[in-house]
Amino acid sequence: MKIHLGIKPLKHNIIEYDKVILCGPIWMGKFIPPLRSFVNKYNNKINKLIFVTCCGNTDAKKYEKFGYGLVFNEVENILKEKCTFCQAFPISLVLPDDQKEDTSAFMKTHLNDENFKGEIQVIFDNFIRKVNETSITKF
Numbered sequence: 668m669k670i671h672l673g674i675k676p677l678k679h680n681i682i683e684y685d686k687v688i689l690c691g692p693i694w695m696g697k698f699i700p701p702l703r704s705f706v707n708k709y710n711n712k713i714n715k716l717i718f719v720t721c722c723g724n725t726d727a728k729k730y731e732k733f734g735y736g737l738v739f740n741e742v743e744n745i746l747k748e749k750c751t752f753c754q755a756f757p758i759s760l761v762l763p764d765d766q767k768e769d770t771s772a773f774m775k776t777h778l779n780d781e782n783f784k785g786e787i788q789v790i791f792d793n794f795i796r797k798v799n800e801t802s803i804t805k806f
Contacts, residue, residue, distance in 0.1 A: 674704050682712040686751070688798065690719040696733030698741045706745050717798060718742045718753040723773050725759050754794045760787040 681687060687709075691702045706716070722735045729736035739753040759767045761782040766772035776782070783791070 674701060674708060677709075680712075681709050682714070684714065686715045686717060686798070687713050688717045688719060693720050693722045693724075693735050693738050696724070696731075696735070696737055698738045703741075703745075706742065710746060710749070713746065713749050715751045716742075716746055716749055717751050719756070719794070720754075721756045721758065721778060723758055724755070725757050725767075726755075729755070752797065754790070756787060756790060760785070760790070 689702060689705065692699060706713075718739065720735055720738070724731070724734045728734050729739075735753075735755045735757075739755075742753060743750045756778070758773055758776050758778070761778065761784075762769075762772055762776060778787075
């Protein structure tokens with residue numbers, strides 16, 4: 668998955684934006700080619716980037732083989748100081764405790780208005796607060 672795919676040209680000039688929020692999935696702990704291609708193509712034009720993903724991994728496993736922490740490191744290595752922060756929204760946060768390690772339950776679960784509450788809502792609210800801050804520092 669180290670290939671770079673072509674991406675459509677943007678409708679707007681990305682350099683005119685203070686912050687770019689890039690949101691997309693992580694597949695099997697990998698920074699997927701379309702997102703990587705975007706970051707590589709626009710690296711010199713991005714002022715600040717915030718990377719967001721909804722994923723299957725938990726905070727406790729974020730640096731394991733399929734963890735989102737490895738992808739966050741890759742994004743930060745490409746963009747350096749331009750990567751303001753990365754945020755994960757683990758699907759496991761909306762599953763009942765007895766299903767948090769159940770792969771089939773995870774694969775069937777999608778975030779929606781009914782299950783977007785509790786801890787994931789708190790993480791989202793904090794994310795929105797941080798995005799809206801005038802001076803975001805890396806955390």
